[in-house]
Amino acid sequence: MDIGAIWDVIALGPMINILIGLSDILLGSFGLTIIVLTIIIRAVMFPLTRKQMNATKAMQDLQPKLAELQKKHAKDSKKLAQEQMQLYKESGVSPAGCLLPMLLQMPIWIALYQSIMRVLAVAPGNFLNLSEYLYSWPIVFKALPVDSQFLWLNLGSSDFLLALLVGASMWVTQKMSSAPSTNPQQKSQAQMMTVMMPLMFTFFSLTFPSGLALYWIISNIITIVIQYMITRSWGSLDVPKYVAMIKGLIPARKNNTKDKKLKERIASVENGSKKEVKALQADISNDDVQVAEEGTDAGDREERQDGGGGHKTSFDRAKQKPRGGRNRRSKRR
């Protein structure tokens, strides 16, 4: 038995039959079936999703220290790797922790995607192939063909509005999951992902049946809800959090700086727009980088970066748990 046949037996077959059976229970509405099954699957996978999001958050929290190590051991990759491993060990963070739960979820997403494509049977040959996956449950034969009409949609054809909604929901998930970073490289990577992913999925949605786009939208909405439940944050979408971040991040900077203009700017930003907050953040970051090149204070940096992530908990944790065995004293003071 080749791997394709095994996949069909353990993943695709069950998913297809559940989809068809469920559509019969849900009064023949295949659109509703896609929504309900997506919710069920995401609920079942919630522990894995939570694990992944927590691990991602923990990795984000470590980014300042990792950046510091990279800077410190830029010319010694062996030493850098050792130090990074040591840091992961000390922090109890596993880089695989972000990927493993996501990888475990991938087969289910792929099976769901393939099932929708087959059950909607865009081409006649596609529908013919569906027969080999059908169980001999009477409900399965009764439910076919599934009703491809849902709201204004023909689930078997692409839909422009739904494609835009996919892009928009994907953009929100990307914004929520990407922490505002003070590292220019990380920032540009995050910005790139925030733009590229929605564009890609909008393109896919314009190419594939809208049934699949419906699945992506529901899945994105669930991701947004879970993300908010876990992080209690709207990520970089959250303007008040930005303000709080700035306020929490730089009191020392505000007190220590002799730059009167900067002080005034920090004070005014409390009522400022998101754009102003971002501009200020960028200025402070650049300033910090210059200071770091002269000699950094890990503790201060940690506080800034944690706050930059918009995660109150990580910010607090960073303040509560200074790393032992490291020089925490500020060289700037």
Add this chain to the structure above:
Amino acid sequence: MKKNKNVIIKAIILAAVLIIALLSASCSSTAYTNFGWSGSVVDDGTIYVASQGKLAALQKNNGSVIWQREIEKDTATSSALSCGMSSAASVIYANPVVYNGVVYVATYSGKIYAYSTASGNLLWKYPNEGYVQGIIGGLIIDNGAMYFAAVGGTVTALNIETQQVIWQYDTKDTLWASPCLNGDTLYIASYDKRLFAIDINSGDLKWTQPFKTNGPIVAAPVCDNGIVYIGSLDRGIYAIDSENGELIWKFSADSDAEYTPRNWFWATPLVVDGVIYAPNMDGFVYIVNSSDGRLITALELNNAVSSNPVLFEDKVIVSTQNGDLYSINTANNTKFLFKSLDLTVQSSLSVDDGIIYVHTIKAEYLYAINGNSGVVVWYYDVG
């Protein structure tokens, strides 16, 4: 700045790879299987075979090409149907039909082409501009009129001399099956589980209401001796009174028989001397008494059957999807595997002068096989 540039380039490359991977996975796998399953037709020493975007006329004795024509590119199908391509080779599901020196081909995109059998010249196309709603089922030509069912639900009677519409009837159903003409009545089975009887003189419905099954019907109805037989995807074979549309009997998964169907009746059943031979996607051929729907026996072929069987002398010839050709002796209902092609067969089989013609898909060939010995007389690379 340089770092940013690198990141952008990497992200674009990654995105491009992802897009290509996803699209190619979808298009190359069975996610979008749109090969068409047109069969072949023999007329006056020539065999006509339609494949993706092509129609060929071959010498039936040796398979040499008499003429070959490219069918114009399909611009009707959406990007979803054509897997991202705005223009593609026309997909053909319906068998070609020969009538009075003209060979007719209907495409999935919804166009009918008429070619001269002698020269291969295109005589006309219908509609001249644009498309009808897609054609999967075959064309029926009788007494100067062509009858066809479009996927969108419209049944059309067309004057083949003038290409003028005689009448149209909108079933409001999806239509995949070939129609069946019996006397003055055209029987149309729908994907939406109904069977219509239309008077070809008026284009009106003949029965008070269409007959309803529990599953889509993609096999052509079979008219025999005042009864219409249909195979359905609800795993049932129905016998219906052709006059009033009343059910006479039904053989299905619920029947009290030694073998009951476990999958779809996709292929059109064959009725031979009061016995129905109905291949099923579960890999069996169900042999049923046409008068009462009682199962005579079921023969296991070990692979799904979706191509229509044919009668050759006193044998029913059936091909499985993996290309195993069986002959079933109608005298004692025993099977015999006489040829394994090891290629995908979904098209209708055709027979002429002791030769079985098999059009394989994916790897597109037309095989001419001796119906008695199983020897390949010739084959032609249709692709």
